[in-house]
Amino acid sequence: MSARLVVVGGDAAGMSAASQARRRKGPDDLSIAVFEKSGWVSYSACGEPYYVSGDVPELNQLIARTPAQFEAQAIGVNLHHEVVEIDTSAQTVTAITPDGNRVEPYDQLVYATGAQPVLPPIEGISLKGVFPLKSLDDASAINAAVPSAKTAVVIGGGYIGLELAEAFYQRGLDTTLITSGQEIMNRSLDPDMGALITNGVTDRGVKVITGLRVRHLTGDSHVTGVATDEGIIDADIVGLGLGSQPVAALAQTSGIELGSTGAVSVDDHQRTSVDGVWSAGDCAEAFHRITGQPANVHLGTVANKQGRVAGINLGGDDATFPGILGTAITKFLDLEIARTGVTEFEAIAAGLDYVTAITGSTTTAGYWPEASPMTLKVLAEKGTGRLLGAQIVGGRSAGKRIDTLAAGIWNNMDGVSFSMMDLSYAPPFSGVWDPVLVAARRAAEKA
Amino acid sequence: MSARLVVVGGDAAGMSAASQARRRKGPDDLSIAVFEKSGWVSYSACGEPYYVSGDVPELNQLIARTPAQFEAQAIGVNLHHEVVEIDTSAQTVTAITPDGNRVEPYDQLVYATGAQPVLPPIEGISLKGVFPLKSLDDASAINAAVPSAKTAVVIGGGYIGLELAEAFYQRGLDTTLITSGQEIMNRSLDPDMGALITNGVTDRGVKVITGLRVRHLTGDSHVTGVATDEGIIDADIVGLGLGSQPVAALAQTSGIELGSTGAVSVDDHQRTSVDGVWSAGDCAEAFHRITGQPANVHLGTVANKQGRVAGINLGGDDATFPGILGTAITKFLDLEIARTGVTEFEAIAAGLDYVTAITGSTTTAGYWPEASPMTLKVLAEKGTGRLLGAQIVGGRSAGKRIDTLAAGIWNNMDGVSFSMMDLSYAPPFSGVWDPVLVAARRAAEKA
Numbered sequence: 031m032s033a034r035l036v037v038v039g040g041d042a043a044g045m046s047a048a049s050q051a052r053r054r055k056g057p058d059d060l061s062i063a064v065f066e067k068s069g070w071v072s073y074s075a076c077g078e079p080y081y082v083s084g085d086v087p088e089l090n091q092l093i094a095r096t097p098a099q100f101e102a103q104a105i106g107v108n109l110h111h112e113v114v115e116i117d118t119s120a121q122t123v124t125a126i127t128p129d130g131n132r133v134e135p136y137d138q139l140v141y142a143t144g145a146q147p148v149l150p151p152i153e154g155i156s157l158k159g160v161f162p163l164k165s166l167d168d169a170s171a172i173n174a175a176v177p178s179a180k181t182a183v184v185i186g187g188g189y190i191g192l193e194l195a196e197a198f199y200q201r202g203l204d205t206t207l208i209t210s211g212q213e214i215m216n217r218s219l220d221p222d223m224g225a226l227i228t229n230g231v232t233d234r235g236v237k238v239i240t241g242l243r244v245r246h247l248t249g250d251s252h253v254t255g256v257a258t259d260e261g262i263i264d265a266d267i268v269g270l271g272l273g274s275q276p277v278a279a280l281a282q283t284s285g286i287e288l289g290s291t292g293a294v295s296v297d298d299h300q301r302t303s304v305d306g307v308w309s310a311g312d313c314a315e316a317f318h319r320i321t322g323q324p325a326n327v328h329l330g331t332v333a334n335k336q337g338r339v340a341g342i343n344l345g346g347d348d349a350t351f352p353g354i355l356g357t358a359i360t361k362f363l364d365l366e367i368a369r370t371g372v373t374e375f376e377a378i379a380a381g382l383d384y385v386t387a388i389t390g391s392t393t394t395a396g397y398w399p400e401a402s403p404m405t406l407k408v409l410a411e412k413g414t415g416r417l418l419g420a421q422i423v424g425g426r427s428a429g430k431r432i433d434t435l436a437a438g439i440w441n442n443m444d445g446v447s448f449s450m451m452d453l454s455y456a457p458p459f460s461g462v463w464d465p466v467l468v469a470a471r472r473a474a475e476k477a
Numbered sequence: 478m479s480a481r482l483v484v485v486g487g488d489a490a491g492m493s494a495a496s497q498a499r500r501r502k503g504p505d506d507l508s509i510a511v512f513e514k515s516g517w518v519s520y521s522a523c524g525e526p527y528y529v530s531g532d533v534p535e536l537n538q539l540i541a542r543t544p545a546q547f548e549a550q551a552i553g554v555n556l557h558h559e560v561v562e563i564d565t566s567a568q569t570v571t572a573i574t575p576d577g578n579r580v581e582p583y584d585q586l587v588y589a590t591g592a593q594p595v596l597p598p599i600e601g602i603s604l605k606g607v608f609p610l611k612s613l614d615d616a617s618a619i620n621a622a623v624p625s626a627k628t629a630v631v632i633g634g635g636y637i638g639l640e641l642a643e644a645f646y647q648r649g650l651d652t653t654l655i656t657s658g659q660e661i662m663n664r665s666l667d668p669d670m671g672a673l674i675t676n677g678v679t680d681r682g683v684k685v686i687t688g689l690r691v692r693h694l695t696g697d698s699h700v701t702g703v704a705t706d707e708g709i710i711d712a713d714i715v716g717l718g719l720g721s722q723p724v725a726a727l728a729q730t731s732g733i734e735l736g737s738t739g740a741v742s743v744d745d746h747q748r749t750s751v752d753g754v755w756s757a758g759d760c761a762e763a764f765h766r767i768t769g770q771p772a773n774v775h776l777g778t779v780a781n782k783q784g785r786v787a788g789i790n791l792g793g794d795d796a797t798f799p800g801i802l803g804t805a806i807t808k809f810l811d812l813e814i815a816r817t818g819v820t821e822f823e824a825i826a827a828g829l830d831y832v833t834a835i836t837g838s839t840t841t842a843g844y845w846p847e848a849s850p851m852t853l854k855v856l857a858e859k860g861t862g863r864l865l866g867a868q869i870v871g872g873r874s875a876g877k878r879i880d881t882l883a884a885g886i887w888n889n890m891d892g893v894s895f896s897m898m899d900l901s902y903a904p905p906f907s908g909v910w911d912p913v914l915v916a917a918r919r920a921a922e923k924a
Contacts, residue, residue, distance in 0.1 A: 042909070077842060077904045086904075091844040319899075330909040331902045352897050359901035368901055395524060397538035427874060433900045433911070437884035440898050450799050451887050452766075453880045454806035454815050455778045457524045457533075462489070462777040464880065 032061050035344060036123055036136035038113045040066030041073065042330050043311025043337035044142035048105045050341025057104040063134060065111040065125050070166050071097055076330050078169035079193035083200040089170055116284035118304045138306050140340055141286065141294060143277035145312035145328040150272060154247025160268045163190050176201050179266035183256045185244055187214040189360050191271025195236050196362050206237040206263055213240055215367060218358065219421045220374045222388065223407050226423040230365040274328050276313040289315045291326035298350040300340035308344065310336035317353035320372050320418055321380035327356060357436045359429045366429030370436040371419030372409060383412040387472035391465035393427045395457035404428040406465055408445065408473035415444035415474030434466050445474025479508050482791060483570055483583035485560045487513030488520065489777050490758025491589035493784030494791065495552045501792025504551040510581060512558040512572050517613050518544055523777050525616035526640035530647040536617055563731035565751045585753050587787055588733065588741060590724035592759035592775040597719060601694025607715045610637055623648050626713035630703045632691055634661040636807050638718025642683050643809050653684040653710055660687055662814065665805065666868045667821045669835065670854050673870040677812040721775050723760040736762045738773035745797040747787035755791065757783035764800035767819050767865055768827035774803060804883045806876045813876030817883040818866030819856060830859040834919035838912035840874045842904035851875040853912055855892065855920035862891035862921030878913050885917065892921025
């Protein structure tokens with residue numbers, strides 16, 4: 031009889047694990063059953079704002095692989111199967127399904143339940159026209175609601191908040207973004223860089239109100255406005271971008287240890303505290319290479335890599351997850367925003383002694399017609415000049431430069447050594463000293 | 478009395494050296510005199526094709542810093558001073574100047590004469606309408622000649638050839654690019670990648686003839702055509718992009734050792750074989766980190782870095798030049814082309830045992846409306862999977878990704894480790910696995 035693998039959660043992490051395990055073990059050695067609560071597997075949550083904006087015309091463009099494609103690999107996909115219990119002694123999962131409860135035995139289990147949006151316990155949160163954005167169903171519902179709306183308010187200035195504001199704006203709605211933070215992207219970039227985003231978004235046509243708290247939402251059955259400390263803002267549609275949290279309660283009640291972040295604790299092979307139970311993706315912790323602490327980020331990049339590592343190990347090979355830097359990127363129209371490593375806030379929390387330098391530059395040679403402003407902030411370790419973190423806000427082609435800085439940070443480079451790397455240059459692409467080189471050097475020289 | 482620094486050659490390397498030296502030593506400690514053959518200092522040779530194309534409207538936009546700006550730093554700029562002799566025993570240079578010969582003593586000398594275009598010894602090379610492109614004067618002359626031309630032929634398929642072809646095409650000329658190589662960029666990318674460029678340039682409207690030798694140029698006083706092995710191609714203007722060579726003869730006759738590449742041999746502090754004589758930039762060698770051999774590349778990036786190193790050392794501090802990877806980038810309209818590390822040809826020449834992988838991908842998430850094709854070739858060391866080189870041909874935002882690969886190669890990463898780096902992702906910027914990660918992994922998995 032073949033061993034039985036059950037995967038709880040069928041998005042990036044779970045399906046990567048299933049695929050990698052299947053590559054290494056055929057159906058005779060390993061049966062694979064995926065239990066997915068929703069009606070979708072293997073989709074791009076990161077693409078959802080761009081379905082709302084109209085950039086991506088069809089929702090199914092966001093599907094990376096269909097259930098049929100997985101079934102063809104002998105990976106059983108069970109949609110609308112919500113796992114509600116994991117018995118780690120009996121090695122069974124219990125799922126609520128359209129046909130009643132189903133109990134499934136397993137030898138190996140991948141816990142990949144992902145994350146869910148944070149919904150504040152305020153009055154009116156359940157009114158029609160109020161939407162989080164996490165699932166494809168959310169994206170579909172928002173898209174359907176936009177044509178009958180004239181005004182939109184987005185609550186929250188993180189990635190989803192910013193991307194939703196862009197989407198509403200592109201769809202022609204009179205859009206306001208409210209954040210309780212000092213600046214947009216308050217948790218991801220330092221306030222000095224966040225101010226550039228706040229200004230950039232404002233300049234591009236979305237009203238931004240920072241440092242404002244929401245009291246409740248107004249309306250009878252459908253939302254009509256957002257009541258704040260400074261009055262009511264009209265809203266036919268409200269988007270919620272208040273962050274997300276790992277779906278870890280089921281793990282906890284099943285005796286699978288959570289870490290300090292509230293997500294499932296895993297080792298570098300994606301093993302949990304329970305033998306035969308693995309975890310990966312938004313619901314799991316990830317080692318942060320700069321803070322040296324566990325972190326919990328909700329990004330497809332990490333979910334795919336962790337799922338891959340779990341699947342390789344499940345398949346009998348050996349892989350380790352080397353940790354994260356917290357690298358991320360987004361945009362608002364033509365304004366690109368990226369970060370890697372630690373911010374000042376994170377550096378302080380981790381007890382790191384650091385210096386910072388902010389460098390103004392342009393995305394291309396200054397004389398190139400498409401040159402646009404670009405600001406880089408780099409953190410370096412005091413004493414050594416080792417690069418600890420970087421943040422970028424700028425025009426087109428600014429953002430992806432964060433990868434070069436991430437590679438330097440990943441390799442523990444100091445900023446002066448980094449500045450002498452042989453990077454590419456031609457006037458349509460950068461100045462002769464790419465701005466990342468200059469920014470890294472300036473930070474290190476202050477160290 | 479202050480020590481005397483003479484800088485021979487006033488572009489990137491020479492002026493960087495002068496500036497860095499001046500930052501560390503004031504005029505009372507060090508006098509600095511720059512002798513420059515032409516009428517220009519500190520200009521962007523890399524920007525010249527874009528003046529010809531019309532992207533950069535004014536020639537003086539290509540001037541990074543004016544003589545007056547240098548003079549304000551007490552750096553003496555002597556234009557139209559061609560140094561014709563360096564007496565390393567007497568420590569003097571002799572220059573031909575508009576006012577006759579001038580002999581100048583020095584304590585320290587920076588030899589930064591740059592490179593000059595290769596001009597083939599064929600009939601008609603001196604006809605009117607035939608242009609190399611190296612100096613600002615060249616760019617100015619070509620620009621002036623374009624309005625009266627209808628047809629252009631570019632001879633040579635390297636960076637300058639390609640960029641000149643783009644420029645002529647953008648100016649509305651009926652443009653043909655001829656290269657004796659198998660594909661465009663024959664010396665910079667492998668033929669399998671070069672074929673993508675040849676096809677891309679052809680598709681975009683420039684006629685390309687590969688593997689064709691030029692016999693001579695036709696015309697009485699002004700060029701009328703290019704005579705090849707396969708007949709005459711009409712040309713009102715001919716651009717020469719046949720590479721460049723270091724200006725090293727003066728060094729050689731002065732007893733300054735040249736290396737195997739024909740450029741000035743330097744150590745990692747930019748010292749030549751002669752005490753008190755330094756060299757940097759296109760005329761000097763650079764250590765190639767992958768081949769382990771000296772190389773001679775003619776790029777502003779290397780010139781600036783080497784000049785900086787020479788200047789820091791001249792100023793009494795200590796800096797080393799860490800070598801190059803041969804990283805470079807260019808474009809043809811929206812087609813981006815980049816490389817780093819070694820090609821197959823270079824790997825073979827260096828005796829490296831390697832594998833290759835070619836990965837097709839898109840510049841953004843496949844479903845993003847601006848997604849365009851992008852091909853990556855990665856070389857990895859057999860046995861270890863260590864990254865040795867990478868080449869990219871693709872649409873907008875493809876090219877600058879070479880920097881991330883360069884950073885990995887610089888740090889001696891193997892392709893599998895590289896593939897697990899925490900790079901940025903959002904659908905407008907890449908797939909969830911950035912193509913560089915996938916390409917590096919595939920190469921290493923074959924190693």
